[in-house]
Amino acid sequence: MLRDEILALAQTCHKAFGEQSRHTDWLHNGDVCHLLNISKRTLQHYCDTGVLPFAQIGHKCYYRREDVEQLLQIKSDKSKNNK
Secondary structure, three states, X not given: OHHHXXXXXXXXXXXXXXXXXXXXXXXXXXXXXXXHOOXXXXXXXXXXXXXXXXXXEOOEEEEEHHHHHHHHHHHHHHHHHOO
C-alpha cells in the first residue's frame, strides 16, 4: 500500500538523520464513525460543513487522528455541560 511505503520511507529518513520518527496517524471513514459513535451520513455532514477536516486521495477520505480526538473532546465537553 502506498501509505505504508511512504511511512517506511519517512522512518528510514528519520533514522538516517538521527531524528525520532514522527508521523500523523490517518483514519478511514469506518474508524472515525466508530470512535465518534456517528453514522457515515453524519460524518459526511461534518466534512461538508467543515466540522472535521479531511484529506482526500482518489475517492477515499482520511482524517488526522488529532482532529478526531479534538472533536471527540468537544463532543464530550458538550455532553457534560448538558447534564
